Amino acid sequence: MLWALIQELAKKTELSDIHIHADRPIAYREHGEMKQLADHVTTAQSIDDFLKKFLEEDDHEHFNKTKDHDFAIESDGFRFRVNAFQENNAYALILRIITTNIPSFDDLNLPGYIRSIPTLETGLVLVTGPTGSGKSTTLATIIDVINKTQKGHIITIEDPVEFKHETQASVITQREVGRDTQSFTSALRASLREDPDVILVGELRDLETISLALTAAETGHLVFGTLHTNSAPSTIDRIIDVFPPEQQEQVRSQLASSLRCVITQKLLKRIDKVGRVGAFEIMICNAAIKNLIRENKIFQIGNSMQMGKGEGQMLMGNSLKELISQGVIAAADAEIE
Secondary structure, eight states, rough: HHHHHHHHHHHHEEEEEEEEEEEEEEEETTTTEEEHHHHHHHHHHHHHHHHHHHHHHHHHHHHHHSSSEEEEEETTEEEEEEEEEEEEEEHHHHHHHEEEEEEOOOHHHHOHHHHHGGGSEEEEEEEEEEEESSSSHHHHHHHHHHHHHHSSEEEEESSSSSSSSOSSSSSEEEEBBBTTTTTTTHHHHHTTSSSSSEEEEOOOOOOOHHHHHHHHHHHTTTTEEEESSSHHHHHHHHHHHHHHHHHHHHHHHHHHHHEEEEEEEEEOOOSSSSEEEEEEEEEEEOHHHHHHHHOGGGHHHHHHHHHTTGGGOOOHHHHHHHHHTSSOOHHHHHHHO
């Protein structure tokens, strides 16, 4: 019964997440807003039956011990990323719906510079923003274009694999953390021995993964990664601050050499029609910004970006103001700093 209801909800094209708690109505996020099904209260037993249906026995035992477990579901034409956890002595579930169709640049209305990224041959490209801001979707679109237009080997390391890519002009390898590899770090280290041209790391979580990504970008690969940061300067600071003080000068030099761009994005509710729209900050790592990174003058990057609008640099505040002036979003939702 619960699985059938989840399937029905997942058919809604603008629904992103489903929240299931024992003895409470099922809730879901549609167009970024939380809604509830007041007439569908879930029992603890139905949640336990759901977990037994989709978890292997060992995974179920592990969950009973740890009270937290992440896993992916692919069944009956639907795909979900699931976080199961315990609250108030009962199980609960949050399901992220994984869409199967990879959108185009036009579908996402991505800025012009982003559309040129598939032509890059080497370096580090970072896509940042809060959870649910569309980072994975933007990266899937970029990877899809590379896959269709470039002859090479693409490796993606994800937790879980969200968009599935079929081999086209490129050969593509997709590895899921927990299923195909133990961690981002171990898979990234192995990928350097797997003849890659392009490497996508779903999340740059720790020092070792970031260090390996920098090394891969420096040694002739095009590397994509994500972080949960809200601006280009804070992204630079986050990466450098992961390392101990005695290594930070070297890391600044590595970043200045290998970083190609930082794309920061957020999704906001539209007021001109139903749905959400992306706002973007784009830092293109030109000579001026490379020098600021080397010299640890990160606080000046915003000014440098403002002066480089003609080459595609874009500040989040300017992107938000443009959407407001076009009548696409409300000023109250923009939170312009």
